[in-house]
Amino acid sequence: MEITCDIAMDLVDVYTSRAASEDTETAVRDHLKSCKECRRFYDGYKKSLDEEKKKKQTCFKVETSPCAADELIADSMTKVSKRLRRRRIISIVCSCISIAIVLASAVIDLRSILSDSD
Numbered sequence: 001m002e003i004t005c006d007i008a009m010d011l012v013d014v015y016t017s018r019a020a021s022e023d024t025e026t027a028v029r030d031h032l033k034s035c036k037e038c039r040r041f042y043d044g045y046k047k048s049l050d051e052e053k054k055k056k057q058t059c060f061k062v063e064t065s066p067c068a069a070d071e072l073i074a075d076s077m078t079k080v081s082k083r084l085r086r087r088r089i090i091s092i093v094c095s096c097i098s099i100a101i102v103l104a105s106a107v108i109d110l111r112s113i114l115s116d117s118d
C-alpha cells in the first residue's frame, strides 16, 4: 500500500513505538525505503527519542544513587543510634551498680565504725 509523506509522518510515532499494525508498519517501512525526506525525518525523530531515553536513564541513575546512599546512611545511622542507645543503657546500668556498691560499702563501713565504737 502506498502512502503519502503526510501519512508516513503521522504514523512515524506509532511506527517507532512499535504499536502499529502489521499493515501500517509495512506501509511506513516501504515509504521510508523509497522516500529520502521521510527517512531523514524518521532518523532524526528516532535519534531524539533515543537521546531522550538516555537522558531519562542518566537522570534516573543520578536520582537513584543519592537516594540509595541516603538509605544506606539512614540505615547505618539507625544501626549506630541503636548501638549508642545500647551503650548508654549499659553505662547507666554500670553506674547504677557501682553507685549501689559504693553505697553498700559505705553502709558496711558505717556499721563497722558504729559497732567498733560500742
Ligand SMILES: [Zn+2]
Residues within 6 Å of the ligand: 004, 005, 006, 008, 031, 035, 036, 037, 038, 039
Ligand atoms: Zn515521504
